[in-house]
Structure formats: C-alpha cells, structure tokens
Amino acid sequence: xPESTGLGRxxxxxxxxxRAERVKAVSRLSxxxxxxxxxxxxxxxPQPVREAxxxxxxxxxxxxxxxxxxxxxxxxxxDRHPAVLARAAQAGLAVREVSADVxxxxxxxxxxxxxxxxxxxxxxxxxxxxxxxPRLVAVLASVRDPGNAGTVIRAADAAGADAVVLTDASVxxxxxxxxxxxAGSLFHLPVVTGVPLARVTAALRAAGMTVLAAxxxxxHDLDDVLEGSAVGAGPVAWVFGNEAWxxxxxxxxxxxxxxxxxxxxxxxxxxxxxxxxxxxxxxxRVQRRxxxxxxxxxx
Amino acid sequence: xPESTGLGRxxxxxxxxxRAERVKAVSRLSxxxxxxxxxxxxxxxPQPVREAxxxxxxxxxxxxxxxxxxxxxxxxxxDRHPAVLARAAQAGLAVREVSADVxxxxxxxxxxxxxxxxxxxxxxxxxxxxxxxPRLVAVLASVRDPGNAGTVIRAADAAGADAVVLTDASVxxxxxxxxxxxAGSLFHLPVVTGVPLARVTAALRAAGMTVLAAxxxxxHDLDDVLEGSAVGAGPVAWVFGNEAWxxxxxxxxxxxxxxxxxxxxxxxxxxxxxxxxxxxxxxxRVQRRxxxxxxxxxx
Numbered sequence: 001x002p003e004s005t006g007l008g009r010x011x012x013x014x015x016x017x018x019r020a021e022r023v024k025a026v027s028r029l030s031x032x033x034x035x036x037x038x039x040x041x042x043x044x045x046p047q048p049v050r051e052a053x054x055x056x057x058x059x060x061x062x063x064x065x066x067x068x069x070x071x072x073x074x075x076x077x078x079d080r081h082p083a084v085l086a087r088a089a090q091a092g093l094a095v096r097e098v099s100a101d102v103x104x105x106x107x108x109x110x111x112x113x114x115x116x117x118x119x120x121x122x123x124x125x126x127x128x129x130x131x132x133x134p135r136l137v138a139v140l141a142s143v144r145d146p147g148n149a150g151t152v153i154r155a156a157d158a159a160g161a162d163a164v165v166l167t168d169a170s171v172x173x174x175x176x177x178x179x180x181x182x183a184g185s186l187f188h189l190p191v192v193t194g195v196p197l198a199r200v201t202a203a204l205r206a207a208g209m210t211v212l213a214a215x216x217x218x219x220h221d222l223d224d225v226l227e228g229s230a231v232g233a234g235p236v237a238w239v240f241g242n243e244a245w246x247x248x249x250x251x252x253x254x255x256x257x258x259x260x261x262x263x264x265x266x267x268x269x270x271x272x273x274x275x276x277x278x279x280x281x282x283x284x285r286v287q288r289r290x291x292x293x294x295x296x297x298x299x
Numbered sequence: 300x301p302e303s304t305g306l307g308r309x310x311x312x313x314x315x316x317x318r319a320e321r322v323k324a325v326s327r328l329s330x331x332x333x334x335x336x337x338x339x340x341x342x343x344x345p346q347p348v349r350e351a352x353x354x355x356x357x358x359x360x361x362x363x364x365x366x367x368x369x370x371x372x373x374x375x376x377x378d379r380h381p382a383v384l385a386r387a388a389q390a391g392l393a394v395r396e397v398s399a400d401v402x403x404x405x406x407x408x409x410x411x412x413x414x415x416x417x418x419x420x421x422x423x424x425x426x427x428x429x430x431x432x433p434r435l436v437a438v439l440a441s442v443r444d445p446g447n448a449g450t451v452i453r454a455a456d457a458a459g460a461d462a463v464v465l466t467d468a469s470v471x472x473x474x475x476x477x478x479x480x481x482a483g484s485l486f487h488l489p490v491v492t493g494v495p496l497a498r499v500t501a502a503l504r505a506a507g508m509t510v511l512a513a514x515x516x517x518x519h520d521l522d523d524v525l526e527g528s529a530v531g532a533g534p535v536a537w538v539f540g541n542e543a544w545x546x547x548x549x550x551x552x553x554x555x556x557x558x559x560x561x562x563x564x565x566x567x568x569x570x571x572x573x574x575x576x577x578x579x580x581x582x583x584r585v586q587r588r589x590x591x592x593x594x595x596x597x598x
Contacts, residue, residue, distance in 0.1 A: 047567075155573055160563025188565040223584055264459025264583050266487040268346075274454055274576040277569070281577050282584075284563050285522055 014075070014097040018105035026070075026118060030108040032172050035121070040069060041174035043117040044109045046077070050084045051184025052117050057091040066091060067187070070118040072098045072106065077114025084115070108176035121174055122186060123193040126165065126200065130207045132190075134162035135291075136283055137204060137237040138276065141197045141251050142169040148243045149173065150181025151273040157185035159280035165192040165200050201239070201254040209235040213255035214279050215247050216269050222282055225259050232286035238279050243272040313374070313396040317404035325369075325417060329407040331471050334420070339368060340473035342416040343408045345376070349383045350483025351416050356390040366486070369417040370394045373402055376413025383414070407475035420473055421485060422492040425464065425499065429506045431489075433461035434590075435582055436503060436536040437575065440496045440550055441468040447542045448472065449480025450572040456484035458579035464491040464499050500538070500553040508534040510554045513578050514546050515568050517559035521581055524558050531585035537578050542571040 015023065028034040029042045043052045049071070056066030071088055073095055078085055085095050098106070106116055129137070138156040143149045149171050156164045166173050173179075173193050179186055192200075201211050210231050226232035239255055241247030252258050261275050270278070314322065327333040328341045342351045348370070355365030370387050372394055377384055384394050397405070399413070406415055428436070437455040442448045448470050455463050465472050472478075472492055478485055491499075500510050509530050525531035538554055540546030551557050560574050569577070 151570070151573075154566055155569065157564040158560075158562050158566040158569050158573075183567065183570075185564075185566050261457075261580075263457050264587070265456040265484075267453055267457040267484050268482065270454065270457050270576070271450070271482075274450075274457075274572060277573040277576055278580050281560075282580075285581075288563070 012096065014099060015072075015102045016099040018101045020102075023102050023105050026072075026106040026116075029118065030176055032175070035172065035174050039121050040118050041121055041179065042106075042108060042176050043119050043179055044107050044112040044115070044176060045180060046081055046084070046113055046115050048179060048182070048184050048186075049115040049117050050081070051187045052119055053084055053088045053091070053093070055187035056093060057087050060091045066093070067119045067122055068093055068117050069120060071095045072103060072116045074098060074100050074103055074114040076100075081115060109180065122191060123173065124190045126192045126195055126203055129163040129165075129190050129192055130203060132162060133207070133235075134209070135235045135287060136161045136280065137163050137165060137209065138280060139165040139167065139197070139200055139204075139237055139239045140170045141167045141239055141247060142242040143240065143272065144171050145243050146171045146175040146178035147181045148272050150178040150183075150186075152240060152276045153182045153191065154185045155273060155277040155280055157182075157188045159277070159284045161189060161280060163190045163192060165195065167197045167200060168194045169197070197239070197251055198254055201237075204237040205256070207235075209237045210257070211237050211239060211255045212279075213239040213241075213247055213252050213258045214261065214275055215241065215252060215258050216260055218258040218260035220257055220259050221262050222259050222279060223262070225257060226282055226286045231257070232283070233290035236283050236287070238276070238283070240272060240276050311395065313398060314371075314401045315398040317400045319401075322401050322404050325371075325405040325415075328417065329475055331474070334471065334473050338420050339417050340420055340478065341405075341407055341475050342418050342478055343406050343411040343414070343475060344479060345380055345383070345412055345414050347478060347481070347483050347485075348414040348416050349380070350486045351418055352383055352387045352390070352392070354486035355392060356386050359390045365390060365392070366418045366421055367392055367416050368419060371397045371402060371405065371415045373397060373399050373413040375399075380414060408479065421490060422472065423489045425491045425494055425502055428462040428464075428489050428491055429502060431461060432506075432534075433508070434534045434586060435460045435579065436462050436464060436508065437579060438464040438466065438496070438499055438503075438536055438538045439469045440466045440538055440546060441541040442539065442571065443470055444542050445470045445474040445477035446480045447571050449477040449485075451539060451575045452481045452490065453484045454572060454576040455579055456481075456487045458576070458583045460488060460579060462489045462491060464494065466496045466499060467493045468496070496538070496550055497553055500536075503536040504555070506534075508536045509556070510536050510538060511578075512538040512540075512546055512551050512554035512557045513560065513574055514540065514551060514557050515559055516545075517557040519556055519558050521558055521560050521578065524556060525581055525585045530556070531582070532589035535582050535586070537575070537582070539571060539575050539578075
C-alpha cells in the first residue's frame with residue numbers, strides 16, 4: 001500500500017481479487033432483488049459518495065446511525081479525494097482499499113472513478129414526511145426511467161422541496177443509475193417509495209396540501225394557478241407522470257387541479273425533468289414570496 | 300414494393316444495397332467535416348423528420364425553398380407515418396423507399412425507426428435574427444455535449460425564445476445527437492452558429508438587449524433581476540456556459556449582469572438544461588406579464 005493514501009493498515013490488505021465472494025456480494029446490489037433482500041444499495045462515483053459520507057457524518061454527529069455500511073476506494077482515488085476519506089474516518093467509517101479491477105467488478109457504472117460505497121436503503125415512511133408539515137413535495141407516478149427519476153429528485157432538492165415520493169408504479173430509487181442521476185440529492189431530502197398514488201394523494205390532502213398534477217393537456221396554466229392565489233401561498237404537492245405517456249386519466253383525477261406548463265413557442269412539449277423543474281421552481285418562488293421562511297427552531 | 304406504402308413508382312426501385320455510393324454519401328454526414336463541406340445534415344427518426352417536413356412544407360407554401368433535400372423511409376415506417384409522407388409529397392418532396400439495412404447504414408442513430416431525411420444546414424446570420432427585433436434569445440457559449448445543446452434549444456423553443464445562438468466554441472448544432480435532442484425544435488426557431496461570444500454579446504447589446512449570464516456563482520438572484528425591473532420588462536439575451544465548468548471569468552465579463560438560479564435546498568447545482576429552462580421560462584413569464592404580446596402583422 002503506498003504510504004500517501006493513508007488507507008493501509010497492516011492487518012487490512014487491499015482487496016485485489018475481483019472474483020472474491022465479498023466483491024460478488026457488492027456487485028449483486030446492481031440488481032433490484034438483491035437490494036430488496038438486503039436493504040442495501042450502491043453509491044458510485046466521487047460526488048454521490050461525497051454527499052453520502054456527509055449525510056453519514058451528520059447523522060453520526062447527531063447520535064443517529066448513518067446510512068453507510070462500507071466504503072471502497074482505489075489508491076489513486078484516495079489520493080484524489082482526501083477530504084472525503086478524512087470525513088468518513090472522522091465519522092468512524094473504515095475505508096477499504098481495492099484494486100481498480102475489484103472496483104470495476106463491484107460497480108454498475110462503467111467508470112465509477114475509484115470510489116464506491118454501500119449504503120442502507122434510505123426511503124422513509126410517508127407518515128414521517130407528513131409529520132414535518134411539508135410545504136413542497138414532488139410525487140413521481142409511473143416514472144420508469146431511472147435517469148429521469150434521479151434528475152427530478154435533484155431538481156426537487158434544488159427547489160427546496162421537503163420530500164420526494166416515488167409511487168409503487170415508479171422505478172426503484174435505489175437503482176444505481178437513479179442514484180447517480182440524483183447527484184447526491186438522494187442523501188439531502190427524505191424519499192418515500194412504494195405507496196400507491198391514490199394513498200399518497202389522499203394522505204397529502206389530509207395533511208393540508210393542494211395536489212397539482214402536471215400534464216401537457218392540463219386545463220389551467222401554471223402561473224394562473226400559482227400567482228396571487230390561495231394555492232400558491234399554501235402547501236403544494238406536484239404529481240409528475242411517466243416520461244413518455246404522462247399521467248393516466250385515473251391518475252389525473254386524483255389531483256385537485258391539472259396544470260400545464262405553458263408552451264409559448266412551437267415545441268410539442270418539455271421533457272419530464274424540464275417540466276418538473278419549472279413547476280417546482282415556480283412554486284418555490286411564489287411560496288417564498290407569499291410566506292417568509294419559517295424561523296429556525298430555538299436551540 | 301407493397302402497394303399500401305404509396306412509395307413505389309416503377310422507375311424508382313427501393314434502395315437495398317447498404318454499400319451503394321449514395322448510401323455512403325448520406326452516412327458520411329454523421330461526420331462534421333462532411334457536413335461542413337456539403338452544407339447538409341441528417342435528420343433521424345419520426346418526430347424530427349415530421350417537424351422538418353412541416354418546416355419544409357411551410358417554406359414551400361411561402362414560395363421559399365424548403366430545407367429538405369431527400370427523404371428516406373422503410374416500407375414499414377411509411378405505413379406507420381402516412382401523414383408525414385403525404386405532407387412531404389404535397390410539398391413536392393419525393394420519398395425514396397429503402398430497406399432496413401440501408402436505413403441503418405445511412406443513420407447515425409442505432410434505431411432511426413425507419414425515417415431519415417437529409418436537410419440543408421439551417422443556421423442563419425446573426426444580423427437576420429437581430430433584424431426581427433428579438434425579445435428573448437439563448438446563447439450557448441462553450442456547450443460541448445450535443446445532447447445538452449439540443450435540449451436547451453428545445454427549452455428555448457418551448458419558452459418562446461426568438462432565436463438560439465451557438466458560439467464558435469460550442470458543439471456543431473447539426474451533429475446528429477444534437478438534432479435528435481432538439482425534438483424538432485431545430486426547425487422551429489432561427490439558430491445562429493460560429494460567432495465568437497464577444498461579437499455576439501456586442502451585437503445583442505447594440506440591438507437593445509440586456510445580456511444576462513447564468514452562473515451558479517452569480518452575484519444576483521434570478522427573480523431579483525427580473526421581477527419588477529426594467530430588465531424583466533425589456534429584451535433579454537441569456538448566456539449559458541459549459542455543462543461541466545460553466546462560464547470563464549472572461550465570458551462572464553461580457554454580460555451586463557451575472558445571475559444565479561437560487562438553490563433553495565442542498566443540491567450543489569442544477570444541470571445546464573434545467574438551469575436554462577428556469578431562466579428562459581422565468582424571463583418569458585415576466586416579459587409576457589409586463590408587455591402584452593405584439594399584435595400580429597396586418598395581412
């Protein structure tokens with residue numbers, strides 16, 4: 001072990017055998033059944049791993065168990081990302097050095113860039129989200145492409161949403177491609193999974209939220225619904241549909257209002273991530289103007 | 300030739316030899332040098348071809364030459380998209396039937412879904428755009444990924460922008476992946492290419508536009524710049540930087556104001572397409588509220 005990595009301990013040699021049982025066990029987490037059976041998933045690449053380590057360190061500092069179970073790095077990646085590994089070490093998370101071959105065998109990504117973590121699944125119950133009195137929630141109904149789902153989670157995080165819900169008809173949020181597409185946001189805000197849309201909308205409405213469905217065929221224009229209205233000043237949950245076919249009539253009927261993002265030019269539509277970003281940012285803008293930020297809780 | 304396709308004429312047999320010179324000449328348009336030498340590019344797949352045919356038919360109806368030079372379809376695709384081929388035929392555009400092998404050999408895409416057109420390059424001079432007194436323009440400076448560039452063109456179209464400019468440091472807008480990512484928008488609004496950023500910003504400013512640069516490190520918040528200001532009521536050009544490293548200091552200095560899309564949550568950033576969509580939609584919203592739509596020109 002090169003001294004510069006700071007990884008080596010005499011009793012922990014680097015893992016170098018891509019066919020070792022431990023390596024195979026990690027690699028199996030690329031599949032949904034292994035993830036569900038073990039309640040674990042892969043976090044790949046410097047940015048997602050950095051955000052996962054930060055979430056872990058914060059949890060540990062709060063006296064809660066952090067999400068991470070294992071952290072693997074090549075010697076080269078350890079040299080390139082010393083702050084990530086230092087923070088992991090401070091949080092009591094041991095880093096195991098692996099060869100590039102082993103990392104490639106573990107990872108779902110073609111180029112995991114030398115860093116990979118195994119995390120406990122991070123989804124939380126819907127009741128826990130509602131207990132926090134959310135003001136902005138994104139609901140993904142029947143979103144099937146993991147990259148799209150991850151990008152919407154990233155947009156929801158950026159817009160300051162309080163939570164994201166993936167219904168039982170949506171992709172597995174712990175899918176490696178979805179995790180990568182969130183760019184770390186999966187560790188920034190609570191994510192609820194596996195609940196049927198009808199139960200989600202009923203629970204959000206019971207918690208005082210207005211449920212808006214985004215659909216190109218919506219009868220109301222986004223800004224008309226939000227601007228200067230009681231809707232825009234109150235808590236809002238957005239329901240987004242499948243990337244190809246949108247929301248079914250039955251799904252639209254579960255919303256209070258079906259809203260379209262206006263198309264001012266000649267484009268047929270926006271893609272899911274763009275439409276969701278516009279809806280969430282517009283809502284955040286109106287809410288923040290209408291209602292000053294809640295004061296921080298007294299210490 | 301099956302009768303149902305309506306493609307066959309006795310003197311025009313389907314092209315079935317993937318190694319024919321004509322097929323190779325089309326296939327070479329996947330490369331930038333051939334596109335520049337010949338002033339032609341590939342349009343692949345049902346949606347882009349449909350929008351290209353519509354633009355062609357409109358031009359012909361106006362007495363102008365349309366952009367399309369050739370249209371190729373497999374018998375199966377011809378059966379599946381009769382309206383596209385009928386509109387092409389009405390505009391005097393002959394469709395040539397090809398075998399699936401020939402279409403695959405012509406196309407850059409793995410699955411062109413049976414439809415492919417060859418178009419004249421569609422970029423226009425900057426002076427032509429400025430002559431139309433644009434109110435909303437998107438400028439892509441150093442955007443290198445064709446998919447990102449295409450997605451921003453689609454967003455600009457949806458937001459009702461009057462034009463998109465790709466500077467000389469940006470990807471070739473006629474790259475097949477870029478063309479596909481525009482989802483047809485390349486044929487909806489004027490696109491300018493190949494001009495250095497400094498010349499673009501000088502010309503836009505001379506035409507009375509405020510030049511805003513989007514950057515995560517911008518000193519002003521998007522809504523603060525646009526809402527209730529002279530900027531938001533007037534013509535605005537947005538400069539968007541590279542997907543990985545943003546805008547250089549020199550590029551930012553060319554703008555009147557450097558603007559950041561607020562990050563309300565804990566995400567590090569939005570991706571280029573999401574940030575551009577928020578900027579363009581926010582501007583369109585404010586402009587349309589402050590200034591009623593220009594009346595249509597009298598006939």
